[in-house]
Amino acid sequence: MTVEGAGARVTEAGPDRIDIEVARPDLQAGVRAVVEAGARYLMGIGYDDIERDGTLGLVHTFSFDRDDVFACVRTRAPQADPSFDSITPLLPAAGWSERECADLLGMRFDGHPKPKKLVLADDWPAGVYPLRKEVPHDLVPPAAEDVAYQLDAAPPGTTTVPVGPFHPSLHEPAHFAVYVDGETIKGCDYRGFMTHRGIEKLCTTQVSYNEVPFIAERICGICGSVHATAYAQAVERAASLAISRRAEYIRVLMLEIERIHSHLLWLGVAGHLIGFDTVFMQAWRIREPIMWLSERITGNRKTYGMIAVGGVRRDIGPEVAEDIRGVMDATEKELRALRAAIEHDTAIHRRTKDVGTLSIAETTRWSLVGPVARARGVDIDARRDHPYAAYDDLRFDVPVFTEGDVWSTVLVRLVETFESIGLIRQVLDRMPAGELLVAPPEAIAPFRHAMSVVEAPRGEAVHYVITGEGNRPERWRVRAPTYVNLQGVPAMLLDEQFADFPIILGSIDPCFSCTDRVTVVDQSSGRAHLWTGSQLSDLSRGRATGA
Numbered sequence: 001m002t003v004e005g006a007g008a009r010v011t012e013a014g015p016d017r018i019d020i021e022v023a024r025p026d027l028q029a030g031v032r033a034v035v036e037a038g039a040r041y042l043m044g045i046g047y048d049d050i051e052r053d054g055t056l057g058l059v060h061t062f063s064f065d066r067d068d069v070f071a072c073v074r075t076r077a078p079q080a081d082p083s084f085d086s087i088t089p090l091l092p093a094a095g096w097s098e099r100e101c102a103d104l105l106g107m108r109f110d111g112h113p114k115p116k117k118l119v120l121a122d123d124w125p126a127g128v129y130p131l132r133k134e135v136p137h138d139l140v141p142p143a144a145e146d147v148a149y150q151l152d153a154a155p156p157g158t159t160t161v162p163v164g165p166f167h168p169s170l171h172e173p174a175h176f177a178v179y180v181d182g183e184t185i186k187g188c189d190y191r192g193f194m195t196h197r198g199i200e201k202l203c204t205t206q207v208s209y210n211e212v213p214f215i216a217e218r219i220c221g222i223c224g225s226v227h228a229t230a231y232a233q234a235v236e237r238a239a240s241l242a243i244s245r246r247a248e249y250i251r252v253l254m255l256e257i258e259r260i261h262s263h264l265l266w267l268g269v270a271g272h273l274i275g276f277d278t279v280f281m282q283a284w285r286i287r288e289p290i291m292w293l294s295e296r297i298t299g300n301r302k303t304y305g306m307i308a309v310g311g312v313r314r315d316i317g318p319e320v321a322e323d324i325r326g327v328m329d330a331t332e333k334e335l336r337a338l339r340a341a342i343e344h345d346t347a348i349h350r351r352t353k354d355v356g357t358l359s360i361a362e363t364t365r366w367s368l369v370g371p372v373a374r375a376r377g378v379d380i381d382a383r384r385d386h387p388y389a390a391y392d393d394l395r396f397d398v399p400v401f402t403e404g405d406v407w408s409t410v411l412v413r414l415v416e417t418f419e420s421i422g423l424i425r426q427v428l429d430r431m432p433a434g435e436l437l438v439a440p441p442e443a444i445a446p447f448r449h450a451m452s453v454v455e456a457p458r459g460e461a462v463h464y465v466i467t468g469e470g471n472r473p474e475r476w477r478v479r480a481p482t483y484v485n486l487q488g489v490p491a492m493l494l495d496e497q498f499a500d501f502p503i504i505l506g507s508i509d510p511c512f513s514c515t516d517r518v519t520v521v522d523q524s525s526g527r528a529h530l531w532t533g534s535q536l537s538d539l540s541r542g543r544a545t546g547a
Helices: 023-038 090-104 199-203 210-215 224-238 247-272 277-298 318-344 345-354 360-365 371-375 405-431 479-493 498-507 513-517 534-543
Strands: 008-014 017-020 040-050 053-062 069-078 083-085 108-110 159-163 175-181 182-190 447-457 459-467 473-479
Touching: 017 023, 023 053, 023 069, 023 083, 023 182, 040 090, 040 459, 053 090, 053 447, 053 459, 069 083, 069 405, 069 447, 069 459, 069 513, 083 473, 090 479, 159 405, 175 498, 182 479, 182 513, 210 224, 210 459, 210 473, 224 247, 224 371, 224 447, 224 473, 247 318, 247 360, 247 405, 247 447, 277 318, 318 405, 345 498, 360 479, 371 459, 371 473, 371 479, 459 479, 479 498
Parallel strands: 017 069, 083 108
Antiparallel strands: 008 017, 040 053, 053 069, 159 175, 175 182, 447 459, 459 473
């Protein structure tokens, strides 16, 4: 890769990462050089360096999947003129990252094709940027009246059908304005981030490095170990902290247990979305023993509290290992029968084949990830391409299909579930002895940049950490897989039938809470409170009536 001609300064940041410093006017040229060298876009990160040097920093991150290398194109702009050339016309997947930097840090992106708000509420006051250091984490500005999101212009001759923010096919709040000509979808606009509560800000102002994993695993209702592991790995890299091989194996065990119960959950939801509730009930029946197993291993069905910076907090003893083997054997047997039934069911074929089709070129253009990408012929998997934990010591196949439709996403997840069972057996067979937790250093040098990817059930989760002072991150940026896959949904919906909207959207296994990166913290009392149904009803009715 040659970027020196773009005025860049290339530095080796580690064995698997290069940093490319470019002057602000050379940002597009630097990014273009990286893309032309074969890199895939991951996400953009903005950060506040005003107190140190009066600037706002910007990092665009990329992956060279076959070389196991990440590339970070970095630049900065003075606070008085925080404008950058937009790279979205070149890389559509960068669109949300740039809009988020504009919302949260006050950056401007010249030439952005859709410079609308993304994260902030429509009535958020102008000139207040939550990720700037001078803004307190608990700021609650007053609500404004008569302010609403302005939809994109509908294509001529179409009718707008609203889906959401609360809809039977959506499990979390999100709004799609779907433009239809008769029953045919001709476009859509998306408005999400309705429950954004600032988890990244919270973790750079209120908690310490080793408290963050317990918040990170609450980013998602499924991928707790995914986000805790990705964050912990980034901090460990920044601190040059090597954890034990046994701890790495146990991390793999938890990650693959999550993949099994996530894929089974999705399979059930997909069955429900196409009106086939037998699939829903069978998939969730098979999933339930996995949840009971998780509780026996960690004490919880979810939100396990297993991952910490430096390793893991609980061991897998011989009795537990035998328990895991028994559950895997039973799950595999049940899943084989379910797979045979699904693969030969013509009703499922009619609802999923040639539906939500996207070409390899479009999938690549939008940088889609996970089963969504692998169902469309894009052969990427962070476990193999950027080995972490103990995956470099284990054997597994990465299923890839080329049909590019919803049916292919079903097949990818079915096959991957069997691969996960195989990985768990290998972990139990090969896990070495060793300590569980290595104490991190008392002080991690500030202002180091580190990143980590973990292949979540929905696709790769990316965490970027800039170390800080006061035993907490200076900046922590999370990109969940739904964040990038949602950007490709309009292309998947184009020219499809409106009746297929739920299963096309459902095929990406959307997790809006991941995307919104949220948590609820009661800071006023410091105590937990269980709301009853009547209390929630009274609260809702009181707000609705202004009481």
